Amino acid sequence: MNALTLPAVAKLNLFLHVTGRRPDGYHNLQTLFQLLDVGDALTFTLRHDNHITLDCNNSELINEQNLVLRAARLLQQYSNSTFGCDIYLDKRLPMGGGLGGGSSDAATTLLGLNKLWQLNLTVDTLAELGLQLGADVPLFVRGFTAFAEGIGEKLQPVNLAEKVYLVVTPACHVSTAEIFQHPDLIRNSPPISIKQLHQSPWRNDCQPLVERLYPNVAITLQWLVEYAPCQMTGTGASVFAAFPDQTSAQHALTQLPANCQGFIARGVNQSPVWAALADTE
Numbered sequence: 065m066n067a068l069t070l071p072a073v074a075k076l077n078l079f080l081h082v083t084g085r086r087p088d089g090y091h092n093l094q095t096l097f098q099l100l101d102v103g104d105a106l107t108f109t110l111r112h113d114n115h116i117t118l119d120c121n122n123s124e125l126i127n128e129q130n131l132v133l134r135a136a137r138l139l140q141q142y143s144n145s146t147f148g149c150d151i152y153l154d155k156r157l158p159m160g161g162g163l164g165g166g167s168s169d170a171a172t173t174l175l176g177l178n179k180l181w182q183l184n185l186t187v188d189t190l191a192e193l194g195l196q197l198g199a200d201v202p203l204f205v206r207g208f209t210a211f212a213e214g215i216g217e218k219l220q221p222v223n224l225a226e227k228v229y230l231v232v233t234p235a236c237h238v239s240t241a242e243i244f245q246h247p248d249l250i251r252n253s254p255p256i257s258i259k260q261l262h263q264s265p266w267r268n269d270c271q272p273l274v275e276r277l278y279p280n281v282a283i284t285l286q287w288l289v290e291y292a293p294c295q296m297t298g299t300g301a302s303v304f305a306a307f308p309d310q311t312s313a314q315h316a317l318t319q320l321p322a323n324c325q326g327f328i329a330r331g332v333n334q335s336p337v338w339a340a341l342a343d344t345e
């Protein structure tokens with residue numbers, strides 16, 4: 065195989081509870097990760113020298129900090145592979161919006177290069193490598209909708225109704241670090257067990273603080289709630305609502321406020337990346 069193209073889908077946090085602060089400064093979370101069927105696309109082309117290059121439709125993303133390059137270099141170093149690759153990232157997801165696009169790109173890179181370089185590393189190994197790049201990377205490596213604990217790396221699969229979501233990203237950037245450092249963050253939610261997932265309404269502990277600090281998020285939620293119950297994902301700024309069907313989601317999308325980006329996606333229990341990998345067999 066000389067080349068392959070794979071999806072890197074987005075996620076939503078259907079709920080996000082902050083259950084405590086850890087000695088290393090990070091916070092323990094409990095979250096319900098919902099994978100979506102919409103995302104970026106990555107093409108990997110084999111090189112027989114050990115060079116790794118990145119091209120992207122957004123030139124600002126072509127730099128060494130890009131999680132795609134960091135994932136590729138980490139895998140090359142870990143596996144001692146003598147191969148390299150040219151990578152093209154078709155960036156479609158809004159960035160820094162709590163949709164996990166960068167983490168998903170990193171996971172797809174680990175999965176894609178494992179295949180292209182014929183490394184045969186296990187999913188457990190790839191998830192462990194992924195965790196070095198970001199807390200959400202193991203989710204996208206394993207590729208199932210999940211209840212997560214720890215900093216998001218302890219994952220148990222969950223089967224949810226595959227609903228239609230409208231995802232809306234207001235024109236503001238929320239700093240994850242700022243939210244987790246803030247004294248007013250709710251960080252003492254009582255832990256729940258996986259059996260209690262459906263017992264109380266889903267909420268995001270970061271949302272009250274983000275709404276206060278970023279009025280654009282509050283205004284966007286006020287707009288969306290006119291159509292359906294809505295929430296923020298991750299540490300924002302994106303918000304989402306489930307709709308009964310595509311038509312009603314499409315209707316709300318046509319009324320989108322001018323300063324927002326929006327897209328419609330379906331929740332999926334399995335990431336399309338695994339079906340795409342199977343197609344390359």
Ligand SMILES: C[C@@](CO)(OP(=O)(O)O)[C@H](O)COP(=O)(O)OP(=O)(O)OC[C@H]1O[C@@H](n2ccc(N)nc2=O)[C@H](O)[C@@H]1O
Nearest residue numbers: 089090091162164198199200215216240241244298299300
């Ligand atoms: C909280 C989530 C939920 O999905 O938010 P989103 O990024 O998706 O919005 C993620 O797990 C975020 O993961 P990730 O985006 O990798 O976080 P990082 O960049 O590593 O975090 C930036 C900073 O936030 C704080 N942080 C992050 C995650 C965590 N569980 N506890 C923390 O205290 C740390 O201070 C860290 O230095």
Ligand SMILES: Nc1ncnc2c1ncn2[C@@H]1O[C@H](COP(=O)(O)OP(=O)(O)O)[C@@H](O)[C@H]1O
Nearest residue numbers: 130131132159160161162163164165166167169
């Ligand atoms: N491949 C990538 N795609 C998007 N952002 C990336 C990527 N690599 C690094 N980043 C950086 O990571 C930040 C967070 O990206 P993203 O994963 O989209 O958001 P979030 O973690 O809020 O879901 C971006 O602002 C960007 O600076």
